[in-house]
Amino acid sequence: MPMKTVAIIRHVHFEDLGTFAEPLARAGYEVKYYDIGAHALPARDPAATDLLIVLGAPIGVYEEDEYPFLREEIDLLTARLGAGRPMLGICLGAQLIARVLGAKVYPSGVKEIGWGPVDLTEAASTTPLRHLANTSVLHWHGDIFDLPRGAEHLASTAICRNQAFCVGSNILAVQFHPEADPTAGIEPWLIGHAAELASAGIDPRDLRDGAKAINPSLPARARKMFAEWLEGLRS
Template sequence: MTSKKAVAVRHVHFEDLGTFAAPLRAAGFAIEYRDVGNDDYLSFDPTEPDLLVVLGGPIGVYEDTAYPFVADEIAMLQARLAADRPTLGICLGAQLIARALGARVYSSGIKEIGFSPLSLSAAGLASPLRHLADVSVLHWHGDTFDLPRGAELLASTPDIARQAFMHGRKVLGLQFHPEAETGAAFERWLVGHACELAAAGLSVAGLRADARRFGPSLKRAAAAMIGDWLEHIDD
């Protein structure tokens, strides 16, 4: 019987917990989505969930004038982080955590979209990200961030130096998408980001083929990674 609650803040419907959902449930978490666009999506005590996951989305943290909810999410995260509660951020979620910790978030000037492996730091190799060593993960971003004060850098790529960080034991930020479903559900990503892919001149067929090629190993490694992290967030 589940006894813990995971709240996932979702910005676009197809960027959900994906392959992380099953390991979360196996670890005893009941999952509750909070969707942007619902008036009450942040109407919870930010310190109450046993786990908070802030998911990705195609906007920038610095676009808070156009998207006022960004400031509300940052304030929510600041309260959560001040209470040292387990928190996971993916892509936009990682950028929001970085900003909540006082770091700058900004355009990288490039679109890093597609499957490629990470370069893990010594800290990364000693962390749950070791399960992702030599695994091609999905990248889908155009922004980056400075490493927050007190955080450990876990992973990089040749184009983006800050791909993952931990802040203490309980806060994990992932710029990439280990959670992405790469089977039929990947079509939702391809359709949802069609304009971005066209503007970047990227091949939809190529991404689809890479998802088939790398998806099975990524799913296994991502499940091992998130399971490992969840085992130790209360240490």
């Protein structure tokens, strides 16, 4: 029986699958990273891969002129969404899904960077996101999006009303970073985003100390959440 395939669009090397790598392996997926700037994007044919995951980046969906590859990603996502093929978007990936679904993506005027909880909606109580209730996750963004028409609202914070949404069982978008593992250390994030932290007046020592204070059950909860979502996918 052939392995299932998952294509991972990675924009910066340290923002990878994190805790989500293990559930994919257990579920029998063959993982292939597509690093922007180093590899061409996956084939636009929705049938070419079983699952697409689009990871984060410190750029905006609306910056197509500065970063033309965003247009290619939007075309790829549009094809997959039109075919109802499974897809997960994290951070920028979530914003791209929202954009393709017709929602507005724009700067919030404030950076949400640090460890903190998300407020789950009543609808989320019956979804895999329920495993992240009453725990803190990593937030790292300055853009927000409106809830796409027809999407189910799953999570929010005081700064960002639309932290997560789904469309059926195959499409999940999360603005926060459930894949980030505080027990593995976040030094690559602090180095890679040093300029952003400085401009926002955020001390990297606070983020480092915050990671040490996070409930050690977070990685297991995140893996359980993602594994359950994978089990519910429809080809």
